[in-house]
Amino acid sequence: MIVKLKRNANQTDVTHLKEHLRNQGFELHESIGTSYSIFGVVGDTASFDMRSLYAYECVESVVRVQEPFKKVNRKFTQEDTIIDVNGVRIGGDNIVVMAGPCSVESKEQVDIIAKAVKEAGAKILRGGAFKPRTSPYSYQGMGVEGLQILKEAGDKYGMPIISELMSTENIDDFLQYVDIIQVGARNMQNFHLLKELGKLDKPILLKRGFSNTIEEWLMSAEYIMAGGNNNVILCERGIRTFEPYTRNTLDISTIPVVKKLSHLPVIIDPSHAAGKWDYVESLSLASIAAGADGLIIEVHHDPEHAMSDGAQSLKPKKFEELMTKAETVSSAVGKTLER
Amino acid sequence: MIVKLKRNANQTDVTHLKEHLRNQGFELHESIGTSYSIFGVVGDTASFDMRSLYAYECVESVVRVQEPFKKVNRKFTQEDTIIDVNGVRIGGDNIVVMAGPCSVESKEQVDIIAKAVKEAGAKILRGGAFKPRTSPYSYQGMGVEGLQILKEAGDKYGMPIISELMSTENIDDFLQYVDIIQVGARNMQNFHLLKELGKLDKPILLKRGFSNTIEEWLMSAEYIMAGGNNNVILCERGIRTFEPYTRNTLDISTIPVVKKLSHLPVIIDPSHAAGKWDYVESLSLASIAAGADGLIIEVHHDPEHAMSDGAQSLKPKKFEELMTKAETVSSAVGKTLER
Amino acid sequence: MIVKLKRNANQTDVTHLKEHLRNQGFELHESIGTSYSIFGVVGDTASFDMRSLYAYECVESVVRVQEPFKKVNRKFTQEDTIIDVNGVRIGGDNIVVMAGPCSVESKEQVDIIAKAVKEAGAKILRGGAFKPRTSPYSYQGMGVEGLQILKEAGDKYGMPIISELMSTENIDDFLQYVDIIQVGARNMQNFHLLKELGKLDKPILLKRGFSNTIEEWLMSAEYIMAGGNNNVILCERGIRTFEPYTRNTLDISTIPVVKKLSHLPVIIDPSHAAGKWDYVESLSLASIAAGADGLIIEVHHDPEHAMSDGAQSLKPKKFEELMTKAETVSSAVGKTLER
Amino acid sequence: MIVKLKRNANQTDVTHLKEHLRNQGFELHESIGTSYSIFGVVGDTASFDMRSLYAYECVESVVRVQEPFKKVNRKFTQEDTIIDVNGVRIGGDNIVVMAGPCSVESKEQVDIIAKAVKEAGAKILRGGAFKPRTSPYSYQGMGVEGLQILKEAGDKYGMPIISELMSTENIDDFLQYVDIIQVGARNMQNFHLLKELGKLDKPILLKRGFSNTIEEWLMSAEYIMAGGNNNVILCERGIRTFEPYTRNTLDISTIPVVKKLSHLPVIIDPSHAAGKWDYVESLSLASIAAGADGLIIEVHHDPEHAMSDGAQSLKPKKFEELMTKAETVSSAVGKTLER
Structure with a gap:
């Protein structure tokens, strides 16, 4: 951490600041130039x-030089984390596709879709039973019954x-x-929820807000992870920008950036990023190519x-076409998408 | 709602779309131009x-022309909502200032600050006991004990x-x-929480995410409000933009915009918007002038x-100076800040 | 400037980096902690x-601690710059209002509007003769003839x-x-244009992109200013964000921020920020209150x-009402709006 | 275009609005619901x-339903535009790579780099002679001499x-x-410049602001294109968002979106998007996979x-590795990157 002092800083204030930092157990290294003075805080x-x-009047700016995350940090865990979900391995050299309906609507609906996505090569079944909706008047999901329907289909299709x-x-x-608990974008900073999930050992897919x-x-x-649950999967699903043509802007750069900063696996959600089904294929292939x-x-x-x-939902036929192309692009970048 | 069809739309698909809309109880008004066709959905x-x-392939774009909110909408409740909190009226022609520490730290700390802000003219005491912190390693608040300390100080200073x-x-x-439950910016779309708050009749201050x-x-x-709790106070606290000089960008325009769209009172939080105490006064006066x-x-x-x-915290002396200026600006725009 | 090196940085690379920095005439102060090493570059x-x-592989991050601007910087020119435009003083304790049509359309139009804004208390007449329009099919302005019309009206009404x-x-x-050359938001980084304007001594109003x-x-x-023209007036006109209710988001915080960083005067354009005339009054009063x-x-x-x-244009009657309120708010913050 | 009127709209005002629209040659289709009324403007x-x-008080909102662009629009030109630059075809099924230094610095520098990128398979040589720099104190480019150096190297290496x-x-x-004139991001809305380029028949690469x-x-x-120059190549180079880890956020979705809206070729600039060389490969492969x-x-x-x-510059060896991977990914999506 670097602290830059104001010109003409009050010396008593500077003394208090130094004391405060030393009281936290930090070591201070001063650099004094002709026009400013700086501390390195080690x-x-x-x-x-x-x-x-x-809060100190003598301080002009403070700059972090060390990442504030530890357990997540690749500096401290160099190898890629691979998370095993009932035999499906997420991370490493294989590409895993999770697919299914946005909302669970009925047993029949889930069965039809589960069968189709399984045949096309998806390994994990997704489906929403509790739905975060902007409007209180929109469909809010089937609740626990929806989970039971999903589980039944999951068992049936493996x-x-x-x-x-x-x-x-x-x-x-x-x-x-x-099998995997998803934390939605709107709850990414629901810290009460995150703390409780830290106490489990179930895999968590954490969407970026x-x-x-x-x-x-x-x-x-x-x-x-600080709570003790190391099974975290990161999921990028688009960020909010000024561009209205897409529902969100897929931040494709998160892939190389997060791969450098962290050892955790990164999954992409092209459906929510695009907001329209006809952009999903293009974004899916790009995500695999990016790593x-x-x-x-x-x-x-x-x-x-x-x-x-x-x-933003693909029909099963379109999904199957996408899977075929995704398999080819996976090979082109040295990965395997088993189907 | 307006639906624009694609050129060369498949007629069977269009028929299905129309049926679907009529099944929802809507009336359709068609406008057919030389180069496109449109439905008004009433x-x-x-x-x-x-x-x-x-999801219909024939649809090129859909545009809402009616606001999706009802109980909040000024079209249906023309008069300003005024919320009475133990005799302090929020809304209408008076300006109410809520002040206090970010976190409750001790009984003594709260007592000193409560006394100071009361004397300077604040009507409501703020203080955090459960703190949403970006880092799991940062101070997380005193919890229920913090609420008790606040309540004691509130009682003492009225x-x-x-x-x-x-x-x-x-x-x-x-x-x-x-007396007022605050929903923080990070929980603005924690719909589970909002639904529970809808069942209470305690005033809710809802910060904008x-x-x-x-x-x-x-x-x-x-x-x-859909849950039955009409006592909602809106609070703007700055939005995220590309500008790094301030912690957030105070969206001052929300004041006239929300006043036009809704009958609910609007409170501004200049401390979180600015992120530095020396911008708080300027933003406070601007907020009052803006309405x-x-x-x-x-x-x-x-x-x-x-x-x-x-x-971003003001010292009591600086807060008192701000209150004096705020009182003058309030008068200049025909409002009253009682102290 | 602070340079943080990577862990396990290659020492030859570090030596090249140090040489390179010393060749630029900089002095280096090293801080070596247990987990990282840092240079202060003075x-x-x-x-x-x-x-x-x-570009150096050993570098993990570089952080500026000195502002990159000099002539604009309040650290080097502590007093507020006041720019005199034919007797109208911009900066200091007076509030100056510039008003007029978006586009010059005809001699009659400009005359009517100039008369009205002059009577209401505006000191400077604005009007566009060369119009930056998103579409090549939109009205592009009257050109030089428009400037002549403006000048004539300016002379007539002083x-x-x-x-x-x-x-x-x-x-x-x-x-x-x-009398004042405006650089529009879209040309704020048209560096070729800025360089040429640096050679003049005519006042420049520089809109923020x-x-x-x-x-x-x-x-x-x-x-x-580097080119020699010190007569620069800054103008904030709203920034682009995700919020669609307003055309742009007025960044009201620029007022205290720029006042701290620079000695140059700051003018606000509420019309372009709001995009709708009914928000202009509220944003105008806020701007004056903010400084x-x-x-x-x-x-x-x-x-x-x-x-x-x-x-986003006000009718003359509405403008006059705004000016009356603006005068009152100006007094409330210790400024003078002469009419 | 759809116009929605306010409730209780003044009828005289509505009559003026209708007249005004009919005077522009438009046909009006009215939809009147119980709670609002709407015109389709055809x-x-x-x-x-x-x-x-x-500007009409009776108007609540106006919504465009027709794209404002014509010559660029795929609706009016269904086939992909392919631009031939001295035998190098941009658009269609081939992938073209342009490479070279950010700034032209000397004859030797350009020669070394041109030779290397040619050998690796780049078809077009890039280099900046006039540089848009945020600071007036930064290097501004070699000017015309730089263009001559580029041309010489281009001739030498074909x-x-x-x-x-x-x-x-x-x-x-x-x-x-x-051979191709680049319009930089900061000049994307320098309309004076765009108009002049419309009069040429030289290919223009237009970066997105x-x-x-x-x-x-x-x-x-x-x-x-309205000026008569149909040789336009679009180039996405990252947009500005709140995310600081990358210099800009590459908007990968522009690829499928623009391909749907327009017939013009789309080139991606991963170097400016990433801002750091180590993300360039990942973004390059993603761009090809996305189309x-x-x-x-x-x-x-x-x-x-x-x-x-x-x-953000790659060294020649790294560039060659990237080209090999890019060739493989191109094949995987049915395109050809000739080297």
């Missing part, structure tokens, strides 16, 4: 609230299932029925009547 | 998920208190100790040693 | 391209005039007819038939 | 300034050249020495001493 600054120093958890109150149901920086995202992963560990894709056999997100 | 489209229509709730598990404690649109913010207020109903400001007598947000 | 780093150091210059080819015409940081904006002002030196406002007597920006 | 609304209607034009004053030099929407970008292409027509990449044999953008 020690375990990762868990120190850097902004707090602005696929682990993933579903979104919105509240700590439902943790027990998720432990019973679900649509306006959160990569650093904040990794800090939310750190919350889960992602997998995809999570919305598929529906009758999107016109889907309870949610029909606009 | 009916209660506020609660209809407009994006779902993109000030209602406001504090942030992070989880439904603590609702009972908040009902007992707190730092990347949420005004429409989404009003929809979150709609969640609370806000009040302010919520962080004050600390010893910001250098504050457990959180020392950088 | 000297005139303002004009050094900091990002270039990332008002200096301001108009936007889009190309160096028209500089001579602007020198002849215009709708996606430029405050630092970039000040660097563009630095271009003009702006003045406003630039679009006024049209017949906005329904305006060639451009009718949506 | 005719050539592409060149009509939609926002102007907000590569057409591309360079950025910053001012209309240099058009003659560019016509003489350059870092905060411009796709629609604005296509409208700038429309400026060039781009080519890449423009910065290469330097001695990036530590480059005059600009050393941080």
Whole structure:
């Protein structure tokens, strides 16, 4: 951490500041130039609230030079984390595709879609039973019954299932029925929820909030890992920008950036990023080429009547075409998409 | 709602679309130009998920022309809502200032600050007992004990208190100790929490998420009101943009925009927007001049040693100066800031 | 400037880096901690391209601690710059209002509007003769004839005039007819244009690009001042964000931020920020309360038939009401708006 | 175009609005619901300034349903445009790579780099002679001499050249020495420049401004085509967002979106998007997989001493590795990268 002092800083204030920093156990290295003076603050600054120093009038700016995340950090765990979900390995050299409907609507619907995506090569079944909707008047999901339907289809077709958890109150149901617990973009900084998930050993797929920086995202992963749960999968699903043609802007650069900063696997959700099904294929292939560990894709056999997100859902035939192309691109970058 | 069809749209698909819309109880008005055709969809489209229509291949674009919020909407409630919190009226022609420390740290700390802000003219005491922190290693707050300390100070100085709730598990404690429940920016779309708050009749201060649109913010207020709780106070605290000089960008325009769209009171939080105490005064005066109903400001007598947000906290003397100026600007725009 | 090295940095590479920095005339101060090493680089780093150091493989991050702007910097010129435009003083304790139509359309139109804004208390007449339009099919302005019309009205009503210059080819015409040359948001980083304006001594009003940081904006002002022209007026007109209710998001915080960083006057354009006339009054009063030196406002007597920006133009009666309120708010913050 | 009227709209105002629209040659189709009324406005609304209607008090909102671009629009030109630059075809099924230094620094430097990129398979040589720099104190480029150096190397190695034009004053030099004229991100809405380029028949590579929407970008292409120059190549180079880990956020979705909206070729610049050389490979492969027509990449044999953008320049060996992978990914998506 670097602290730059103001010109003409009050010396008593500077003395207080130095004392305060030394009291935290830090060592100070001063650099005094002709026009400014600077301290290098050395020690375990990762868990120190850097902004707090602005309360000192003598401080002009404070700059972090050490990442604030530890367990997530590749500096401390150099090998890629591979997470085994009932035999499906996420991370490493294989590409895993998770697919299924946005919302669970009925047993029949899930069965049709699960069968189709399994045949096309998806390894994990997705489906929402608790739905975060902008409007209180929109469809809110089937709840626990939806989880049971998913589980049944997962058992029938041999696929682990993933579903979104919105509240700590439902943790027990998720432990019973679900193989990967998804934390949605809107809950990425629901710290109460993250702490509870840190106490489990179930894999967690943590979506990036649509306006959160990569650093904040990794800090939310750190919350889960700090609690003792190391099974964290990161999922980029598009960020909010000024561009209206897409629902969100897929931040494809997160793939190389996160791969450099962290050892955790990275999955891409092209469906929510694009918001329209006809861009999903292009974004999926790009994600694999950029180095992602997998995809999570919305598929529906009758999107016109889907309870949610029909606009961005692929029909099974289109999904199968995508899987064929995804397999080819995976090989081109030295990865394997088993189907 | 307006639906524009693609050129060369498949007629069977168009027929299905029309049927689907009529099945929802909508009336259709067609406009057919030389180069495109359009439907006006008339009916209660506020609660209809407009994006779902993109699942039809014949649809090129869908545009909402009716706001999706109802109870929050000024069209249906023309008079300003005024919320009475133990005799302090929020909304209308008076300016209310809420002030206090970012975090409750001790009984003594709260007492010193409460006394100071009361004398300077603040009507409501703020203080955080459950703190949403980006890092799991940062100070997380005193919890229920913090609420008790706040309540004691509130009773002593005759000030209602406001504090942030992070989880439904603590609702009972908040009902007992707190007069206004604050929903923080990161929980603005924690729909599970909003639904529970809709069942109370305690006033709720709903902060705008730092990347949420005004429409989404009003929809979150709609969640609370749809549940039956009409006591919603909106709070703008800055949005996330590309500009690094301020912690967030205060969206001052929300004031006239929300006043036009809704009847709910609007409070501004200049402390979190600015992120540095020396911009707080300027933003506070601007907010009053723009038509806000009040302010919520962080004050600390010893910001250098504050457990959180020392950088953006005003010292009591500076806060008093601000209150004097705020009183003058309030008069200049025909409002009253009673002290 | 601070340079942080990677762990396990190659020592030959580090030696090359140090040589390179010393060759630029910098002094190096090293801080070596247990887990990282850092250099403080001391000297005139303002004009050094900091990002270039990332080309060294040993470099993990580079952080600037000195502002890259000099002539614009309040550290080197502590007193507020006041710019005298034919007797109208911009900066200091007076509030100056510039008003007029978006586009010059005819002699009669300008005459009607100039008379009205003069009577309401505006000191400077604005009007566009060369119009930057997103579409090649939109109205592009009257050109030089428009400038002549403005000048005539300015002479008749005793008002200096301001108009936007889009190309160096028209500089001579602007020198002849215009008192303040406006650089539009889209040309804020048209460096060829800025360099030419640096050679003049005519006042320049430099609008902030709708996606430029405050630092970039000040660097563009630095271009003009580096060329020798010190008469720079900064103008904030809203930035681009994700919020669609307003055309742009007025960044009100620029006022205290720029006042701290620079000695140059700051003018606010609420018309372009809001994009709708009914938000203009609220944003104008906020700007004055926040500490702006003045406003630039679009006024049209017949906005329904305006060639451009009718949506955000005030009618003369509404403008007069605004001026009355603006005068009161100016007094409330210790400034004077002479009418 | 759809116009929605306010509830209780003044009927005289509505009559004026209708007259005004009919005077523009438009046909009106009314839809009157129980709670609102709407007009469909039919005719050539592409060149009509939609926002102007907000000047009518009766208007609540105006929504465009027709794209404002014509010559650029795929609806009117269904086949992909292929641009032939001295035998190198841009567009269609081949992937073209443009490479070279950020700045031309000397004859030797350009010769070394041109030789290396040619051998690795690049078809077009890039290099900057006029440099847009944020700081007036940074290196500004070699000017015309730089163009001559580029041309000489282009002739020697059989590569057409591309360079950025910053001012209309240099058009003659560019016509003489350059094969593709690049318009930089900061000049994307320099309409004076675009108009002049519309009069040439030289290919233009139009970079997207870092905060411009796709629609604005296509409208700038429309400026060039409206002037008569159909040889426009679009280039995405990253947009400005809140994320600081990358210099810009590469908007990979522009590829499928623009391919749907327009027939023009799309090139990606991963170097400026990433801002760091180690992300360039990942973004390049992603771009090809997503459907781009080519890449423009910065290469330097001695990036530590480059005059600009050393941080994001690949060394020749790294570039060659990238080209090998790019060739494989091109095949995987059915395209050809000839080397």
